[in-house]
Amino acid sequence: QGGESDPLNSRRSSSCIAAPSTPVLPAPSPAASLGSVQLQQAPVPAARLLCVIVIATMRNLGKRGCLEAAAGITLNKTLEIRQLDVCDEAPWQCYSACPYLAVNNAGVGMIGPIECQTIEEMKGVMETNFFGVVRMIKEVLPDMKRRRSGHIVVISSVMGLQGIMFNDIYTASKFAVEGFCESLVIQALKFNIFVSLIEPGPVVTEFETKVYEDAENADYSTTDPETADMFTNLYLKNSKAIFSSLGQTPNDIAEVKDSQPPFRHQTNAVYTPMTALKHADPTGALMTDTFYKMRFSGHVPTEPDTNPIWLHFIGCPLHKLYPKEQGEGEMKRQWLLVGGRGCT
Numbered sequence: 001q002g003g004e005s006d007p008l009n010s011r012r013s014s015s016c017i018a019a020p021s022t023p024v025l026p027a028p029s030p031a032a033s034l035g036s037v038q039l040q041q042a043p044v045p046a047a048r049l050l051c052v053i054v055i056a057t058m059r060n061l062g063k064r065g066c067l068e069a070a071a072g073i074t075l076n077k078t079l080e081i082r083q084l085d086v087c088d089e090a091p092w093q094c095y096s097a098c099p100y101l102a103v104n105n106a107g108v109g110m111i112g113p114i115e116c117q118t119i120e121e122m123k124g125v126m127e128t129n130f131f132g133v134v135r136m137i138k139e140v141l142p143d144m145k146r147r148r149s150g151h152i153v154v155i156s157s158v159m160g161l162q163g164i165m166f167n168d169i170y171t172a173s174k175f176a177v178e179g180f181c182e183s184l185v186i187q188a189l190k191f192n193i194f195v196s197l198i199e200p201g202p203v204v205t206e207f208e209t210k211v212y213e214d215a216e217n218a219d220y221s222t223t224d225p226e227t228a229d230m231f232t233n234l235y236l237k238n239s240k241a242i243f244s245s246l247g248q249t250p251n252d253i254a255e256v257k258d259s260q261p262p263f264r265h266q267t268n269a270v271y272t273p274m275t276a277l278k279h280a281d282p283t284g285a286l287m288t289d290t291f292y293k294m295r296f297s298g299h300v301p302t303e304p305d306t307n308p309i310w311l312h313f314i315g316c317p318l319h320k321l322y323p324k325e326q327g328e329g330e331m332k333r334q335w336l337l338v339g340g341r342g343c344t
Contacts, residue, residue, distance in 0.1 A: 052078055053079075053080065054079045054080070055082055055099075056082075057082050057084035058083065059084065059085045059106075061083050064081050067081060086106045086132030086135055086136055087127050087128060087132060087135075089135070090135075091132075091135050098140070098143030098147055099140055099144075100150055100151065101151045102136060102140045102151070102152050102153065103153045104132070104154045104155060105155045106128055107155065108124060108128040109207065109208070110125050111166050111215050111235075112166055112215055112220070112231060113220060113227050113228065114168050114169070115222050115227070117169065125169050125173050126173050130173050130177055130180070133180070133181075134180065140152070141193070144191065144193050148192045148193075149192050151195075152188070152194070152196070154181055154196070155198050156177050156178060156181075156198060156199050157170075157174045157199055158199050158200065158201045158266060159174050160174030160175055160177055160178040161275040162271075162274060162275045162277075162278070165235065165291075166231055177197075181195050182263075195263060196263065196264075197263060197264045197265065199265065199266045199267065200248060200253050200266075201246060201248065201267070201270065201271045202242055202243045202247040202268075203247060203250060203253060204249060205250055208243065212239060215231075215236060216236060220232070234295070246270055252267060
């Protein structure tokens with residue numbers, strides 16, 4: 001679901017469906033996102049290959065050219081491209097068979113001070129990122145239950161686990177998706193239906209590029225000068241460095257090939273220690289103190305550091321927040337190990 005965009009607000013491609021009985025994870029569309037990944041197919045016995053049909057959907061069929069080129073000889077044979085908008089009340093009307101695999105990839109990005117965002121824009125983010133997922137799952141779940149098999153894949157985000165400053169509404173939409181799927185997965189397993197949340201960090205695509213380009217040219221006169229300066233000169237400038245040093249490619253995200261993947265899959269292990277901070281200290285003090293120091297303490301390296309634990313938009317490793325002894329003691333006290341080794 002791609003193409004149009006608004007200031008501070010860009011859309012990402014929609015969904016793909018594999019039917020009737022073989023898992024296939026292709027590109028959902030060519031437009032501005034993970035949809036540019038190379039088509040990939042799980043190993044399938046030759047006798048069953050003819051049964052595999054992939055429906056790749058997108059909101060704007062005028063942008064299907066790149067996907068058609070990538071599809072090659074599979075186009076209109078085992079891969080079909082159809083129009084779908086997850087914001088429609090009954091989006092899944094383009095195929096009558098029960099899908100084995102449904103990949104939810106539709107997304108809207110929004111960054112910036114909330115004073116500069118309208119309630120209608122915020123509702124638009126929730127409409128696509130959250131209710132779009134809910135609509136698609138409502139459409140495919142009954143048939144999967146009747147067949148007692150299926151797999152629902154949702155492209156979430158590391159921001160569904162950890163809030164990031166100036167991503168307030170986008171983060172809220174991803175938290176909603178995570179909570180919805182976490183509640184649904186137990187029921188689904190009773191019917192032999194797998195639910196998988198794919199949680200990337202920064203991914204270098206046209207989707208993200210467009211979001212940041214719109215943000216650089218937006219008007220921030222409706223917020224106070226300090227906040228506007230914080231966003232434009234702190235967040236936006238450092239985001240570019242983070243994307244260039246830590247950003248993954250769409251193909252990296254597509255490399256999820258487990259036959260029974262876990263409920264949550266973080267594609268970028270660099271972010272695992274940061275998302276674990278809130279679990280290490282249920283009061284939230286460790287998380288808020290750490291992130292505040294990362295943003296405002298002035299401990300910002302001028303060159304990329306060898307320590308892989310970086311803040312999403314600052315790039316300050318945890319070991320620079322405290323003196324070595326104090327830092328290690330604090331993290332171990334909270335059941336964390338600094339230095340990128342993850343959690344104990």
